[in-house]
Amino acid sequence: MTPTEPATPKIELSSVCKAFGSKAVLNGVDLTIGRGESVVVIGGSGTGKSVMLKCILGLLRPDSGSIRVDGVETANLSERGLEPIRAKFGMLFQDGALFDSLSVWENVAFGLIQGRGLPRAEARDAAIANLAAVGLDGDVANLYPAELSGGMQKRVALARAIATRPEILFFDEPTTGLDPIMADVINELIIDCVRDLGATALSITHDMASARKIADRIAMIYQGQIVWAGPTAAIDHADNPVVDQFIHGRAQGPIKMQIRRL
Amino acid sequence: MGFLAAIGRAFLIFLEATGRLAQFSATALSHLVRPPIYGRLIVRQMVDIGYYSLPVVGLTALFTGMVLALQSFSGFARFQAEGAVATVVVLSLVRELGPVLAGLMVAGRIGASMAAEIGTMRVTEQIDALTTLSTNPFKYLVVPRLIAGLTMLPLLVIVADIIGVFGGFLVAVYRLSFNPAAYLSQTALYLTANDVMAGLVKAAVFGFLIALMGCYHGYQSRGGAQGVGAATTNAVVSASILILVCDYLITGIFFS
Numbered sequence: 001m002t003p004t005e006p007a008t009p010k011i012e013l014s015s016v017c018k019a020f021g022s023k024a025v026l027n028g029v030d031l032t033i034g035r036g037e038s039v040v041v042i043g044g045s046g047t048g049k050s051v052m053l054k055c056i057l058g059l060l061r062p063d064s065g066s067i068r069v070d071g072v073e074t075a076n077l078s079e080r081g082l083e084p085i086r087a088k089f090g091m092l093f094q095d096g097a098l099f100d101s102l103s104v105w106e107n108v109a110f111g112l113i114q115g116r117g118l119p120r121a122e123a124r125d126a127a128i129a130n131l132a133a134v135g136l137d138g139d140v141a142n143l144y145p146a147e148l149s150g151g152m153q154k155r156v157a158l159a160r161a162i163a164t165r166p167e168i169l170f171f172d173e174p175t176t177g178l179d180p181i182m183a184d185v186i187n188e189l190i191i192d193c194v195r196d197l198g199a200t201a202l203s204i205t206h207d208m209a210s211a212r213k214i215a216d217r218i219a220m221i222y223q224g225q226i227v228w229a230g231p232t233a234a235i236d237h238a239d240n241p242v243v244d245q246f247i248h249g250r251a252q253g254p255i256k257m258q259i260r261r262l
Numbered sequence: 263m264g265f266l267a268a269i270g271r272a273f274l275i276f277l278e279a280t281g282r283l284a285q286f287s288a289t290a291l292s293h294l295v296r297p298p299i300y301g302r303l304i305v306r307q308m309v310d311i312g313y314y315s316l317p318v319v320g321l322t323a324l325f326t327g328m329v330l331a332l333q334s335f336s337g338f339a340r341f342q343a344e345g346a347v348a349t350v351v352v353l354s355l356v357r358e359l360g361p362v363l364a365g366l367m368v369a370g371r372i373g374a375s376m377a378a379e380i381g382t383m384r385v386t387e388q389i390d391a392l393t394t395l396s397t398n399p400f401k402y403l404v405v406p407r408l409i410a411g412l413t414m415l416p417l418l419v420i421v422a423d424i425i426g427v428f429g430g431f432l433v434a435v436y437r438l439s440f441n442p443a444a445y446l447s448q449t450a451l452y453l454t455a456n457d458v459m460a461g462l463v464k465a466a467v468f469g470f471l472i473a474l475m476g477c478y479h480g481y482q483s484r485g486g487a488q489g490v491g492a493a494t495t496n497a498v499v500s501a502s503i504l505i506l507v508c509d510y511l512i513t514g515i516f517f518s
């Protein structure tokens with residue numbers, strides 16, 4: 001635990017609720033992320049982790065509750081008001097969300113060209129450097145996303161998310177679909193972003209090894225709420241049956257999978 | 263009771279859709295006049311709509327002009343008014359068939375591809391990704407298409423009118439043995455600036471509507487491939503219907 005909590009946390013969610021039709025997905029989420037902290041959110045499939053990220057980015061509007069970024073309430077800002085807030089973020093989407101009409105380097109350079117107004121030649125060099133950081137060489141720069149493997153697409157998306165060196169980084173399952181060695185390279189990259197660039201990171205993962213490696217703090221989401229949050233080292237004696245079942249990957253326990261045996 | 267409720271529900275759904283469309287259009291228009299403007303994207307859309315639609319629109323116009331000449335000749339021959347063939351061909355093309363047929367062809371070609379492209383971007387979260395990269399999707403995706411539709415359709419229609427008149431000329435001269443010079447002077451005789459103006463205004467309105475429907479339905483699409491397919495169909499159908507309705511309204515304004 002950091003002994004002195006900074007006055008305004010980077011991101012603060014309180015009682016955030018979001019439902020799709022009659023289906024409540026987020027049910028009063030409370031989560032605080034300090035400046036320069038790396039928080040990992042874990043939780044079962046379909047528990048609303050991606051929805052939570054999209055609510056913070058303003059891509060989805062929460063039904064109720066408050067979301068503050070650097071102390072600014074974003075939950076009811078207009079689209080125009082959200083623009084300066086969104087400029088602080090870099091987001092890795094779970095499925096990559098690469099622009100399929102643009103080449104790989106144009107994807108990575110997109111935020112630099114459109115957002116920062118960099119000349120194309122300069123942005124291309126920056127893009128190739130970012131691609132190198134995720135283990136992709138210059139050959140792929142001129143390919144199109146459809147010509148890449150799933151894991152390569154994920155890494156291009158990661159390079160795009162960090163290319164503008166944003167203050168806040170969101171990673172939605174950064175290591176899913178990667179081989180164990182590349183997964184560790186990505187873990188290191190995320191740690192570098194937080195440590196060297198001073199970014200604040202919020203990651204989602206199912207990969208406990210990755211979570212232990214990149215997280216300062218871990219939070220567990222279950223039934224639309226954060227049921228446990230604490231320092232990474234404390235997760236092994238969290239004393240919470242839900243967390244216990246999840247980190248040990250046991251089918252038996254309080255989390256019931258909706259399945260029927262054949 | 264159940265019957266009334268069904269009507270009420272349908273009416274509410276209609277109002278909701280209209281409201282959404284109005285809001286979408288208002289947002290799009292507000293971004294139309296605020297910088298930044300993406301020149302490269304506008305040019306690319308203009309080439310797509312204007313240049314690559316030329317073959318389709320040209321062929322349509324050519325055969326329409328030819329069939330108009332043939333039809334009006336055989337019709338007017340019944341009361342010895344064959345001299346009016348050139349006038350009928352040029353007026354029907356410029357005032358009516360040029361813009362409407364070009365509009366319908368472009369709606370099928372461009373409206374569909376806009377809806378499919380933007381719809382795919384929506385369901386694969388590429389539009390969300392744009393937003394997180396400090397790029398407004400309205401400015402980046404919608405505005406270039408609206409501008410291109412608005413400006414390119416009138417140009418296409420001018421070309422279509424010329425090709426259509428030429429088609430009529432070919433049939434009149436080579437099949438119906440008109441005198442070429444007489445036919446051409448007859449073509450120019452009754453054509454007024456107002457006729458041309460009305461045709462171009464129609465074309466601009468149709469071009470705008472095609473792009474608006476393509477973008478709107480693409481932007482609103484939900485769910486995977488099926489949602490994109492539905493968006494494509496809706497874009498073409500709604501643009502076609504709007505073209506026919508607006509055609510009537512604009513004709514009423516210009517020629518009443």
Ligand SMILES: Nc1ncnc2c1ncn2[C@@H]1O[C@H](COP(=O)(O)OP(=O)(O)OP(=O)(O)O)[C@@H](O)[C@H]1O
Nearest residue numbers: 020025043044045046047048049050051052094206
């Ligand atoms: N746009 C949407 N419309 C309707 N329901 C949605 C939408 N987005 C998400 N949901 C629902 O919200 C729930 C949470 O989705 P979410 O994508 O946040 O899950 P997740 O925790 O990220 O799961 P995973 O680990 O599998 O990615 C799911 O049950 C999903 O059906």
Ligand SMILES: [Mg+2]
Nearest residue numbers: 049050094172
């Ligand atoms: Mg998810």
